[in-house]
Amino acid sequence: MLLRNRIITLILCLISLASITLIARLSSRRGSSAPNWLPALDVHPLDPCPDKLDWLAGLNLTYPIRYSHRDIVVSPTPGLERASITKLDAPLFPKFQTIDLSEDIKVSLKHCEKPYLLNVPAMAKNSGDASHIIFGISTTLKRLDASVPSLLRWLPNTNAKLFVIVIESEQIVESEGAERVDAVAADPLQKADLEAQMRGLGMDVTLVEPLELQDSFSMKYFSLVEIMYSNRSDKTKWISLLDDDTFFPSIPALVTMLAKYDTTREYYVGALSEIWWAVAHYGMMGFGGAGIFLSIPLAEIMSNNYPDCTEASHTTAGDIRIMECIYLLTETKLTYERDLHQVDVHADLSGVFESGRMPLSLHHWKAGAASLNGFNLPMMHLVADICRDCFLQRWQFGSEMVLTNGYSLALYPKGDLKRMDMERMEETWDEVPPVENSFNRGTDHSLGPTRPKMMLEEEKIQFVLIDSAVTEEGVRQSYLHPGMDGDIDSLFELFWVEGKKGG
Numbered sequence: 057m058l059l060r061n062r063i064i065t066l067i068l069c070l071i072s073l074a075s076i077t078l079i080a081r082l083s084s085r086r087g088s089s090a091p092n093w094l095p096a097l098d099v100h101p102l103d104p105c106p107d108k109l110d111w112l113a114g115l116n117l118t119y120p121i122r123y124s125h126r127d128i129v130v131s132p133t134p135g136l137e138r139a140s141i142t143k144l145d146a147p148l149f150p151k152f153q154t155i156d157l158s159e160d161i162k163v164s165l166k167h168c169e170k171p172y173l174l175n176v177p178a179m180a181k182n183s184g185d186a187s188h189i190i191f192g193i194s195t196t197l198k199r200l201d202a203s204v205p206s207l208l209r210w211l212p213n214t215n216a217k218l219f220v221i222v223i224e225s226e227q228i229v230e231s232e233g234a235e236r237v238d239a240v241a242a243d244p245l246q247k248a249d250l251e252a253q254m255r256g257l258g259m260d261v262t263l264v265e266p267l268e269l270q271d272s273f274s275m276k277y278f279s280l281v282e283i284m285y286s287n288r289s290d291k292t293k294w295i296s297l298l299d300d301d302t303f304f305p306s307i308p309a310l311v312t313m314l315a316k317y318d319t320t321r322e323y324y325v326g327a328l329s330e331i332w333w334a335v336a337h338y339g340m341m342g343f344g345g346a347g348i349f350l351s352i353p354l355a356e357i358m359s360n361n362y363p364d365c366t367e368a369s370h371t372t373a374g375d376i377r378i379m380e381c382i383y384l385l386t387e388t389k390l391t392y393e394r395d396l397h398q399v400d401v402h403a404d405l406s407g408v409f410e411s412g413r414m415p416l417s418l419h420h421w422k423a424g425a426a427s428l429n430g431f432n433l434p435m436m437h438l439v440a441d442i443c444r445d446c447f448l449q450r451w452q453f454g455s456e457m458v459l460t461n462g463y464s465l466a467l468y469p470k471g472d473l474k475r476m477d478m479e480r481m482e483e484t485w486d487e488v489p490p491v492e493n494s495f496n497r498g499t500d501h502s503l504g505p506t507r508p509k510m511m512l513e514e515e516k517i518q519f520v521l522i523d524s525a526v527t528e529e530g531v532r533q534s535y536l537h538p539g540m541d542g543d544i545d546s547l548f549e550l551f552w553v554e555g556k557k558g559g
Contacts (some may be wrong), residue, residue: 102127102129102553104126104168104169105165106165107163107164109123109155109157109163113157114523115523115534117536118544119158120155120156121154121156121547122152122544122545122546123152123153123155124149124547124548126150126171126550126551127170127172127550127551127553128172128173129171129172129174129553129555130446131173131174131175131176131555132176132178133175133176136178137177138177138445140479141458142450144451144454145454146172146453146454148172148454148459149457149548151167153166154544171553173555176443176445176446179308184213184307184308185214186214186216186311187215188291189292189311189314190217190219190284190292190296191211191217191219191298192218192220192280192281192283193219193280193299193302194221194266194273195222195300196225197250199300200220200222200250203301206434208434210303210304210306210307211258212257212258215260216260216307217261218262219261219262219283220261221264221265221279222263222265223239223241223242223269223276224241238270239271241269247263250263264283267279267282267283272372274373276374277297277374278366278369278377278378280295280297281362282359282362284355285355285359293319293351293352294349294351295352296349296350297344297374298348299344299419301419301421302345302346302417302419303417303418304347304416305414305440305447306414306416306444306447317391319351319353320353321351321353322353323391324342324348324349324350324351324382324389325350326346326348326390326393326396327343327346327392327394327395327502328343328392328501329398329400330397331400331401331498332491332497332499333490333491333498335501336491338373339379340379341378341390342379342390343398344375344398345398345399345419346398346399346417347396347416347417350378354382361381364385365377365380365384368384369381395413395414395416396415397416397418399418401485402486403486404486405484405485406484406518407481407482407485407503408484409460410460410463410482411481411482412449412450412479414447414449431463435523435524436462436463438524438531439461439462439552442530442531442552442553442554443461446461447461447462448460448462449461450478452473455471456471456473458478463520464518464519464520465518467516468517472515472516480505480506480507481503481506482506482509482510483499483506484509519547519548520535520536521534521535522535530551530552530553530554531551532549532552533549533550534548535547
């Protein structure tokens with residue numbers, strides 16, 4: 057026992073010495089020691105007025121620019137709940153300063169402020185344990201490889217399992233007046249290599265071959281039910297079908313949502329399309345990109361009747377096959393969770409992002425015509441490393457500025473914030489197809505209540521996130537507003553650091 061205590065004491069001393077060394081090294085690199093106003097905030101030393109801005113060199117900026125920055129120290133506070141918008145009296149940023157780093161990264165900043173302390177909700181321990189969920193995806197090896205940065209943001213260290221049906225390629229060909237699937241199996245060595253890489257990144261993932269290689273994509277997708285159910289454990293309560301571009305911003309929030317349901321009963325949980333036309337056309341079903349969740353009792357019925365379901369459906373969409381099978385065999389109907397998002401609205405999605413609503417899932421994040429404005433969700437989400445549950449959370453600073461964390465900083469120069477109903481989502485997206493004789497304007501069932509789109513540059517000046525990076529101390533974000541009519545660009549920069557838990 058004495059030897060054990062001595063070993064523990066030695067370890068604690070070594071840890072303490074390592075911490076002191078690390079703080080000294082970071083202080084030296086930032087060019088300052090810990091200021092006298094920071095010791096109560098158990099964080100690394102910060103320099104509110106750095107003498108060089110070398111990190112801006114990689115942002116491809118056009119100089120000169122207007123520049124302002126602020127460090128934010130977040131204090132996780134037990135009992136504090138996430139609000140739609142939190143109003144704070146003090147302004148966030150100091151005045152802009154025009155800088156030119158085209159020749160020298162050294163700069164003399166004139167307007168500097170101490171770090172801004174933000175109280176944020178504290179997450180409960182083990183709130184991210186998803187060991188009772190099995191996720192499933194059907195895709196190609198190339199698309200799965202491209203999805204790793206997204207999966208890396210939410211899947212590792214959750215204890216959830218992921219099964220992925222992978223092939224090399226698939227196309228529909230016509231032969232003698234009939235259509236058939238021409239699928240190519242994935243290379244076994246490449247598949248094993250990608251699986252090993254993903255497991256090395258903390259993901260409990262298994263890449264599997266399709267039950268039938270020449271099945272249609274919709275059949276491969278449907279067969280995930282059989283694969284996941286066959287690989288369940290005593291802990292498994294849910295199986296979930298995803299697209300390879302489905303993104304979960306917060307597994308703890310997802311786990312909390314699912315905890316509402318009695319998993320000894322049959323449940324079919326998902327989201328409708330945001331567009332009423334799609335709902336009217338395809339039915340009251342869980343749209344696959346938002347994530348479909350099936351309780352084990354329901355999955356058991358589907359698995360036991362797998363041949364009947366495959367023969368009864370001839371659709372080209374996997375999520376429709378899921379709906380058809382459930383409605384064919386059971387009286388279970390869709391339980392609609394509106395915070396799961398299919399994201400079938402397109403073009404400018406500022407209104408969705410800036411709504412203050414915490415999405416349980418987002419879809420269509422990859423590049424393409426239906427992408428989320430081409431935004432990089434994994435990059436936007438990096439701030440969750442410091443502020444775990446405040447991705448897309450809104451703070452209003454003073455009377456003109458609203459920060460939507462990870463997406464934008466918006467200025468309202470005409471005082472519109474005083475009279476605006478910020479609980480209503482701004483309709484920034486393209487017009488959606490109408491449904492004849494319907495009283496639903498198109499998105500009322502999913503995104504309402506809404507308010508009209510604001511005129512950019514006059515009613516709202518928007519600084520959009522162009523870069524985010526993890527550093528040794530925290531997470532840096534850069535929000536850019538391009539200069540209009542020959543004016544220079546403006547850049548707001550935030551540096552997020554985690555402080556100690558509040559009382």
